Amino acid sequence: MREHLASCAACARVETAERALTEVLEQRLPQHPAALGLKLRLAAQWPAAAPPRRSWRRLMAPALVAAAVVLATTPLLYQRFVVAPAQRDALVTEAVNDHVRVLLSERPMEAESGDIHQVKPWFAGRLDFAPAVAFGGDGEFPLRGGAVGYFLDRRAAVFLYSRRQHAISLFVVRAEGLPWPANRLETSSRGFRVIVWRAGELGYLLVSDVDAGELRTLAAKVMGESA
């Protein structure tokens, strides 16, 4: 096969094209993961797993019964300690996925500009909300532009900042219907740092691989000037 490709220019070109097609399909074809709401509906329709049978269960039975009673009779506790963390994990996962899509995109920014007064008006007519972001970048975190993306089941305003050679994505979405943490959440997922917060009707998700302190500094600038 190799010998033939070495001596046949036409077949070599087809082989090159096939490899190029595989590469672009793997790296550039948009992926459409299931929305959080759909996953929750699917999980709800599937019977839950029964716990494994172990001898310690008999010893722990009274405590388990008590815990079950508390959980069953206190939906708020169940929501807070069982459902909400899982939903917030999904929120963080989506933010990281979207950030990776930005990094992989050939044209991550639809509105390339370092001027917030050019980027924000660009969103008019493209979103059903006005992204309240006033921080237009500075020497530490220059603004590179904006784009419209999708976050779970809704449109998102994407602002791209940078720190040295690192890209930082800020996703701004309508907050309604999503499980925002009560206070600002700082976490990490798959090597990326994520800061999540809600301000009024909007939710904010900041994602990057910069140091935690640097991302916190940018979050403070965005929060301070977004009020």
Next chain:
Amino acid sequence: MEDSARDVGAFGREALAYADTLHNLAHYLTGNEPDAQDLVQETYARALRSLHQFTPGTNLKAWLCRILRNTFLSEYRRRRGSPVVGGLDTVAPVHDVADRELDALRKVVAEELEAALMTLAEDARTVILLDLEGLTEVEVAEVMGCAVGTVKSRLSRARAALRRRLGDDAH
């Protein structure tokens, strides 16, 4: 009884891990988000009803993909009375590639790639996506209900059609 419930629950957890894969396939089959969500939900409902038909040790992802595609073909196309999205005929694999086709491949952006894929016939789109998911030719053949040899030729023709479409767009 308890073992049975545990089996169903464990099976469910494994099955739900493929929700993103199934939704992605559903999106490229239906062409829109509401129908994709309906299709995925119906797929899981059917899978739950057909658990006894799954052969342990075989590929669960392929089994779910087969249910999803069959559901799409039987339910959506018939119920909505509308043609399947896309439909450009596939072409025989070409034995030469023009410069503009290679250039187009190197420069194509995500939106163009998605749009080009959506112009292909349903079976061409499906075979490309299943191949991307890492399913073997045998598994793809089971999903699509055809012979392994047919999968090879369909995949080759589908990829040739996609390359040509991208090359045409670059014109």
